[in-house]
Amino acid sequence: MNGGKVTLGRTAGLYIGAAVLRLALFTVFPGLPDLLTGRVEISTPVTSFKRLQEGLFLYNHNVSPYDGGVYHQAPLFLPLFSLLPSSSSFPIFTYLLYIVVDLLSANALQKIADSGEAVSSALFTSPRREKRWSGLVIAAVYLFNPFTIATCLGRSTSVFTTCAVLHAIAKAISGAPISAMIALSFASYLSMYPLLLLPPLLLLSYDRQPALHTQKSLLAFTLKHISVVTGVLSTLFSMSYLITGSWEFLPSTYGVQLTLSDLTPNVGLWWYFFVEMFDSFRSFFLAVFWLHLSSYVGGLCVRIRTQPLVVLTLLLGIFAIFKPYPSIADMSLFLAMVPLYRHVFPLMRYTFVVAAVVMYATFLGPAFYHLWIYAGSGNANFFYAITLVWGLGLSLMVCDLTFAVLRDEWEVERPEMVGKEIRQI
């Protein structure tokens, strides 16, 4: 790093470049945003911009936005988007909003990277800490990731969740646990699943407390911050109640995620399974899927207690695979965090396979979807097969990263084993 000024200039350049690229895409290809909005890989029933438009229309005409069973997103989006000029007549304002949100996420990511939490946490310092990328590079990787750009152009509302999650992590690292909890509450309010990130985030903020007013007991710290989350969430819920005038939004937003009542295909693994499921076993397997999703939190927190940021990263990867309504937006969030572990990349064993599988699924997914829905020459199994491959690639990446991080940790304990081949038994 050569001086603050140069870095600042580069950062500004990067952000301006990213914003210009997005604006250019928006304006040069006016049909592109709507095309991407309609893609199942980008828009899920709980994040779709099209459905947001429907909810907004109903809301502006004084009808409950949840009537008709199309809109499944948080009610607070509605006043926010009704403040903007209509996206059909002045789309530029919506575009600007999404670009700003993306830049804010990149900013938070840059802060996370620059803090060096990934290589040396409070309880563990990696021997390979010298080999890492600067925040600028990581922000650039995020901003110019095609998945991120596609999500931004598709105006999926999951970018708000991404932004809130990244800010929660950044605040926790910078020693502002209360702000971190507030950001996490927002993320949970928007998408519900970030609530599962609470335990590792608590550990992270506990480890990074400012030296001035350190709280000794983890239990007291936990209780205090859980009450913060509860307080913020209940405030958000009561605001939503005031806006929509009923508690109807609870079953329509979180209920849909819990019961998977909308079976629109997506890149996840749930929809096909529950299309086929016997009705009498449906509720049982919904519970199994949710328990499976949440069972990783405890184990990972215990196992990698020394590096809570790793736990957060791995959980984001797991959610991108096993969430009820995943999209490539979740993938882009996970891919935003992975470059923080540049120092363990040499320890990963399947980099090529993972890259190949993810690319394969990325290109064949839309093709198979087309074959199924438009050409009619394939069936649902085509698309489901490719989402399985996608899930396989992602889980391989999560496993590989876990392996690399643990091996890195292990080599501190056993310096004589560095560089030696090991075998999994």
Place this chain on the structure above:
Amino acid sequence: MAETTTDSVLVTESVAKYDGAETARKQPPPEKPADVRRRSLVIVSFWLIVLCLGLPIWWQTTTIYRAKLPLDDMLDWAEGRACRPVFPLRISVEANDLQQQEAQNLLRLTQHALDDLNDFSGHHLRLQLSPPGRQNESAEIEDTSALTIRLLPGDSPASALHPYSSILDITYPPNSVPTQTSSSSALATYIAGQLRSTFAEEQAIISYLLSTTSFSNEQRPQGLTPEAAESLAKRTTRSLKYSPTYHLTFSLFTGGHQPSSWDIEAAVDEFMRPVLDVLTPIHNFTIDTQIQLYAAPSVQSQVLNKEDLSSFVNAAEWPLSPSIGGAPTVNFIAYIGNQTIGLPPTDQDASDGALATSQSWLVPQWGTVYLLPLPEDTTHVSVLTLKQPLLTFTSHLLSLLGTPQSGSLPLRLSTLSRIRSADLLLRASSTLGSLARLSLALPSISIPSSVADGVAKTMAHLRLACDTLGTPEALYHARVAEQEAERAFFEKSMVGQLYFPDEHKIAVYLPLLGPVGVPLVMGLLNELKAWRKRRREALEKGKAKKDT
């Protein structure tokens, strides 16, 4: 997908075990106690979720709710043990010209004669003497008694049934009145015979109904000849299934462009309404009418023979909806055309000739077609022209509803209500029996509480119907019972899981839970093994220390 799941679990756990496993070959440094504890914690964290959340949820979501059904009572109903269908019919006798004593005596003898004649215990005729001089109040008596016998002195024994009321006039020569002491009397036997023949059809129908269900054998009548049973079966198949409401559709079809209007409303009011009104206690009717121009029948020939009749109705093109609002539809079609029905001369026997006159025929369980020849230039069909078609429709409606054919109209209708209540009672009972057998045969079928409610309601109404058989309430209760029984039997959530054997559960659980379960169980087993080994070593160490 499940495999990828286990992958990540496996890695977390097996990587945690590297220390122990890898060093086993090369005599590595012993595992640190902190690592051991951490591994146990990881395994416990997974098992806690399985045990504390997984198991209760599994129990909660997959237990089959089986409401308790009174199976024995239900089977009792189905097999006729719970109810003996008995129709006590009260017949009042008006004998104003006889002395009280004589009348009583005649009554006693007639009752004896009736009991001797009666071979079917379900059908009781009970005579009672109505107080003399109350003829003007006969309306009141009619409510409770099925038939009134009026004894009138005359020259010779003769009987006549009033066509429009349920009164049987019997004339007797005064000298035939039995004396106080006589033990038999020709007049009594005569009256008994007349009564029996009046109710013969009803008795036959009810005994036929009983014989077709699984009601116990002892109540089955012996007097039913195979021919009689066959003709009854024919009539039963011809009549519509009972429904509290029927929808009557009157359609005028014409091959050309006229006539284009008809006075159907006035005609229905004049010729059919009276019959519909007297049917009100048993059925409700809704009516609609339509005219269709340029409607061609499926059969074009001038003279229709017997085979043509069944295909005459052009079901593909004529707008005849099968049912409106859930009520079954009865179709009455007047077709304007000069086609005629050619009846073979030999076909005049009762079974077919009675159905088809030269202009109309009855379609079983469906309705009636009437061929109405009109002059070419008729544009409007008047009430008068419609008289004959509507009278035909009315009589066909009665037989479509299953009304008995003999006797006066009030008598036929009261018989109809008794037959219908018996029919519904039997059907509801047999549905209950089927439900009971179903729940016994399939122990894994779920029985929602709504089914138990329906069964309880059915049985309550069946009991009421059985106790009041022969009265109008019986029909109401039997109707409710039948509806509730059908609803309980065809409960949606029950039918879905009609066949789901235990082997299927393995196929449901194993593909997902198997791969997830293997690492969980293996991790737990390994951990337990390691823990036992450590304990044994600790014990041995302790012993060795003591020994030294």
